[in-house]
Amino acid sequence: MFVFVLRRLLQACIVMLVVGFIAFSLFQYVGDPVLSMLGQDATAEQREQLRRDLGLNDPFHVQFMHFVGNAMQGEFGVSYRQGRKVSELLAERFPATLELAVCAGVLALGTGIPMGVYTALRRNSLLSQIFMGVSLLGVSLPVFLLGIFLILLFAVLLGWLPSYGRGDVLRWQGLSLGLLTADGLRHLILPSITLAIFQIALIMRMVRAEMLEVQRTDYIKFARARGLREKMVNFTYALKNTLVPVITIVGLQLGSLIAFAIVTETVFQWPGMGLLFIQSVQTADIPIMAAYLVMISLVFVVINLTVDLLYFAVDPRLRVERPTASRA
Amino acid sequence: MMRQWFDGPVGYSFLRSRVAQGALLVALAMACGAVFAPWVAPFNPFDLASLDLNDSLLPPAWAAQGSMRYWLGTDDQGRDVLSTILYGSRISLLVGLSSVLLAMLLGVALGLVSGFVGGRIDAVIMRIADVQLSFPAILIALLIDGVARAVFSHEGQGDTLAILVLIGSISLANWVSYARTVRGSTLVEKNKEYVQAARVIGVPRLTIMLRHVLPNVTGPVLVIATINIATAIITEATLSFLGVGVPPTTPSLGTMINNGNNFLYSGEWWLVVFPGAALVLLCMSVNLLGDWLRDALNPKLH
Numbered sequence: 001m002f003v004f005v006l007r008r009l010l011q012a013c014i015v016m017l018v019v020g021f022i023a024f025s026l027f028q029y030v031g032d033p034v035l036s037m038l039g040q041d042a043t044a045e046q047r048e049q050l051r052r053d054l055g056l057n058d059p060f061h062v063q064f065m066h067f068v069g070n071a072m073q074g075e076f077g078v079s080y081r082q083g084r085k086v087s088e089l090l091a092e093r094f095p096a097t098l099e100l101a102v103c104a105g106v107l108a109l110g111t112g113i114p115m116g117v118y119t120a121l122r123r124n125s126l127l128s129q130i131f132m133g134v135s136l137l138g139v140s141l142p143v144f145l146l147g148i149f150l151i152l153l154f155a156v157l158l159g160w161l162p163s164y165g166r167g168d169v170l171r172w173q174g175l176s177l178g179l180l181t182a183d184g185l186r187h188l189i190l191p192s193i194t195l196a197i198f199q200i201a202l203i204m205r206m207v208r209a210e211m212l213e214v215q216r217t218d219y220i221k222f223a224r225a226r227g228l229r230e231k232m233v234n235f236t237y238a239l240k241n242t243l244v245p246v247i248t249i250v251g252l253q254l255g256s257l258i259a260f261a262i263v264t265e266t267v268f269q270w271p272g273m274g275l276l277f278i279q280s281v282q283t284a285d286i287p288i289m290a291a292y293l294v295m296i297s298l299v300f301v302v303i304n305l306t307v308d309l310l311y312f313a314v315d316p317r318l319r320v321e322r323p324t325a326s327r328a
Numbered sequence: 329m330m331r332q333w334f335d336g337p338v339g340y341s342f343l344r345s346r347v348a349q350g351a352l353l354v355a356l357a358m359a360c361g362a363v364f365a366p367w368v369a370p371f372n373p374f375d376l377a378s379l380d381l382n383d384s385l386l387p388p389a390w391a392a393q394g395s396m397r398y399w400l401g402t403d404d405q406g407r408d409v410l411s412t413i414l415y416g417s418r419i420s421l422l423v424g425l426s427s428v429l430l431a432m433l434l435g436v437a438l439g440l441v442s443g444f445v446g447g448r449i450d451a452v453i454m455r456i457a458d459v460q461l462s463f464p465a466i467l468i469a470l471l472i473d474g475v476a477r478a479v480f481s482h483e484g485q486g487d488t489l490a491i492l493v494l495i496g497s498i499s500l501a502n503w504v505s506y507a508r509t510v511r512g513s514t515l516v517e518k519n520k521e522y523v524q525a526a527r528v529i530g531v532p533r534l535t536i537m538l539r540h541v542l543p544n545v546t547g548p549v550l551v552i553a554t555i556n557i558a559t560a561i562i563t564e565a566t567l568s569f570l571g572v573g574v575p576p577t578t579p580s581l582g583t584m585i586n587n588g589n590n591f592l593y594s595g596e597w598w599l600v601v602f603p604g605a606a607l608v609l610l611c612m613s614v615n616l617l618g619d620w621l622r623d624a625l626n627p628k629l630h
Contacts, residue, residue, distance in 0.1 A: 015459050026478060140615050142562045144569045145604050148589060152600065156592055252462075259467040266570055267589075281474040281572050289474060296467070304462045 008308050012301045017068075019297040023290035024067045076291035081280075086287045090273060090295065096166060097272035100264065101257040103192040108199035109250065115200070116207025117239060120215075131204065138201035143260055147194040147267035154190060162187050164269050191268045195260060199253055206249060210242035251307050255300045341624040348624075351616035358610050362417040369411035374578070388598050401598040403587065409598060412584060413606050419580035420610070423495055424561035431499035431560075432553050435506025440545070442507065443514025444537050454511070457504045465501040466563050472497035473572055487575050494573050498563050505552050513545040551625055555618035558611045565607055581607045 058066070070076070076086040119128040138146075155163035166187050214220060215238065223233045262274030269275065273292065280288035342348050361368055387393055388401045388409075400409040442453040460468060476493045517523060518541060526536050567573035568582030569589075576583055581603050588599030 011455070011459070022475065026475060140558070140612050141608060142565055142569075142611070144566055145585065145607065148585065148592065148600055148604065151592060152597060156595075156597070256464050259464050262467075262470065263566060263570065277474075278570050278572070281477065284478045286478060289478060293471060293475075296471075297463075300463055 012305050015301055020068055023293050024064055026286050026290050077287040079285055079288050081283050081285045086291045093273045093276050097261050100191055100261055103188055104195035104257055107192050107196040112200045112203030113207050116204040120208045120211030135201035135204050138197045143263045144267050150190050161190055191264050191270055195264045214238045214241050255303045338624045347616055348620040351613040354613040361414050362421050365414040365418050369414040371408040371411040373407040373412045400602050403599055409602055413603055416579050416581045416584050419574055420561055423564045424557055427495045427498035427560045428553050428556050431502040432506050435503035436510050439507035439510030440514055443511035444518055460504050469497045469501035469563050472500050487578055490575050498560055509548050510545050517541050517544050551622050554621050558614040561611055
């Protein structure tokens with residue numbers, strides 16, 4: 001057991017080191033920091049002085065250790081374009097992304113589970129067919145296109161909802177929340193739906209499959225045979241047992257929500273970290289790219305590690321093989 | 329070969345499946361339109377001489393101000409939308425197909441080596457695969473693409489280079505499923521008698537791998553490849569939409585949607601809706617074909 005935990009931890013550390021190395025090499029091979037900081041007409045001595053101050057003359061491994069040390073404290077230097085500290089920029093953008101991801105996640109769970117249960121219990125009803133059809137569309141439609149079509153329908157044609165930015169936000173100790181103002185809430189609707197659609201389809205299909213599976217088990221048949229009420233059988237015994245795998249997958253999908261927020265944020269010009277990252281890729285703003293790279297990897301590594309450990313806690317047979325979060 | 333194919337279970341299943349027939353028809357039509365774009369398209373959107381800025385932002389032919397010359401309207405530079413879609417799906421298909429091909433080559437090679445050689449190489453390749461599977465493929469493609477663009481940016485961004493980088497990053501994000509499948513079947517195959525016989529008579533290991541094992545492990549690979557085509561096209565479109573994929577000078581469907589997105593609020597809806605519809609049609613038909621092929625080749629379902 002101890003060996004298993006240790007091996008997972010080691011693997012996580014190696015992944016983070018590799019990602020850190022990639023981020024570090026970005027600084028090394030893209031552009032010359034001295035040139036970009038001093039400009040063209042600095043003297044050779046000034047350059048040499050700065051190189052020494054920045055530690056650029058140190059051997060490679062010393063520089064890398066220095067970078068890792070800084071990264072661990074969340075220090076990635078100063079953005080080339082905006083001239084502000086990367087850690088500040090990211091911290092400023094973080095609440096927006098988190099808010100969007102949480103809303104989408106709650107929405108996905110809140111609609112996906114009931115829809116899955118319904119389609120499993122009333123397999124042949126018209127509504128079930130519609131749900132299944134829509135979910136097929138939800139899985140195969142590219143996220144950005146869905147967002148654009150939603151904007152076209154609800155913002156441009158009908159004019160019901162805003163499609164752009166966060167609207168009014170409540171600021172409180174450096175945190176900004178759009179959830180608490182009416183305007184912010186209205187701005188949240190379309191992006192959350194866009195981000196949630198794929199997850200809704202996924203959760204719905206999974207709950208449906210699990211529910212159909214569990215209906216065939218002996219304990220459900222026995223409960224029926226004993227004459228327990230349908231409601232009791234379906235919701236107390238069947239649904240509860242389907243939720244374990246669902247929760248695992250949802251946990252794994254949390255990372256995807258943050259990753260896909262990149263696309264959603266770009267469509268809706270939502271001022272989150274994803275938009276910041278895309279802008280920095282377009283302008284080759286290395287410090288931001290490196291920071292985002294390290295941060296998003298950390299999120300995924302932590303989520304996977306947690307899920308692994310949870311599996312370990314739940315399943316004594318210790319399955320190392322587990323479903324993964326790969327998606328189209 | 330063709331006869332065998334049609335008399336077998338796959339052909340039978342195809343003749344019975346209306347969905348598969350429809351999907352194939354749509355996919356073939358779009359592929360033909362893309363391949364033969366220079367002959368089929370009413371205009372050449374890259375021929376600057378034929379562009380007329382007076383014709384920019386015209387609505388589709390059936391709208392009040394529409395012109396019969398441009399069926400689906402024109403964009404901000406006066407390019408015919410229909411023609412640009414045809415040329416654009418060319419780029420989309422090119423990037424999609426070649427990245428699937430590249431991912432397949434890479435995955436099959438690594439899976440074969442991993443399964444056949446085993447030992448430390450196997451462990452390393454499979455650990456990398458595990459790690460990669462825990463990230464969404466599209467995020468990996470985006471990160472690789474972003475990093476590669478940053479690295480190459482100071483060498484002047486050529487269009488060809490951008491497309492190559494795009495193909496490379498999409499395939500690097502998608503090789504894992506091939507490698508895992510091929511490794512699995514290789515592990516089974518390599519202990520079979522014909523492989524042992526080949527080994528006994530002294531056939532070199534590389535020859536055994538390529539001529540004896542490889543032909544027997546490629547079956548499932550084709551199914552995965554078909555399913556992945558749609559994924560690859562969507563990934564390309566998404567990256568292009570985000571502005572880090574195909575450059576605007578040679579627009580793909582994603583780039584067109586990105587451009588059209590700027591005109592959403594000023595009422596030029598056709599710049600987004602038509603390329604978007606083309607993308608959805610293309611992806612859904614390829615997806616349905618892939619699903620059908622998977623079911624048709626699955627002996628458990630017969």
